[in-house]
Amino acid sequence: MSLTYSIQLPQGCVQEFKGTPDPIEAYETMTAVAQTAEEYGYTTVWAVDHFQTLPEPSQEIFFECFTTTAAIARDTKRIRVGQMVACNSYRNPALLAKMASTIDVLSHGRLTLGLGAGYYEPDYRTYGYEFPEGKVRIRQLREAAQIIRAMWTESAPTFEGTYYQIHDAINQPKGVQRPHIPLLIAGFGEQLMLKIVAESADIYNTIGDPATLKRKFAVLKQHCETIGRDYESIQRTANVPLAIGDTDEKARELYRSKVTPFFPGGDDFLFANGFIGSIDTIRQRIAALEEVGVQEIVLWAVDATQLESIRRFAREFILSS
Secondary structure: OOOEEEEEEOOOOHHHHOOOOOHHHHHHEEEEEEEEHOOOOOOOEEOOOOOOOOOOOOOOOOOHHHHHHHHHHHHHHOOOHHHOOOHHHHOOOOHHHHHHHHHHHHOOOOOOOEEEEEOOHOOOOHHOOOOOOHHHHHHHHHHHHHHHHHHOOOOOOEEEEOOOOOOOOOOOOOOOOOOOOOEEOOOOOOOHHHHHHHHHEEEEEEOOOOHHHHHHHHHHHHHHHHHHHHHHHHHHHHEEEEEEEOOOOHHHHHHHOOOOOOOOOOHHHHHOEEEEEEEHHHHHHHHHHHHHOOOEEEEEEOOHHHHHHHHHHHHHHHOOO
């Protein structure tokens, strides 16, 4: 399987629309990113599921995830759409399964549902959601994934869990794709989270340097062997920031001009491992990720709204391959 690339949509994360007071202009800019990604051969555009800006809430524009996904699905024709990733806590899982089924139909079978346990406490607190401890959120995610898959594959599933219950729940239509819509699960943990990935995910997404990713993939393989699942049936993806410059230093200057630090490990980690550098530097880092087993790279381009970095990356690494 050859390495593929996808793009995270700018919808307000780290204030990509700062200084853009017109929400219609912001939306059309976001649509232009999706359409450019489609034109240049990316596999998927991913919507972010937060309610307000990162790393701190602000009054800047931030578009809601699922309405964005549905709209972008109709603004494009071929590229896949998905969430990077939906916070499980924000929606009842049976409802979420139905929402995904509807988007899969209106996109003519182009949806991947991305799901995670949730982590951004300001969203929970300001919007009135409970914010349980991490282990509880992960256990809730496990039940949610089971319900979602059941809603996509069974005629009237019933589920009695600790956190969620459904009773003869009908979901029609179930979507277009068969056997069901692909489910991506994202997370960092290597025990509880990766067990859920082994049980329920079609795609795994995480963040890390090559050594960390290699270890996580090895743990995932062990979990798959324990339950008798084919490890290779789970696609492995990684999120990577993108800032292209003629030199590494110019790329770092671009990154600093656009982003308030919020990634785990800070700027030093990203400068050492992200696609923040010259074309040659990025080429070396792509090779390192591919060597440890990454199959798709999800790019977060810090200047995506200007479009040129998306085009330039594609010319170098997608269209030329």
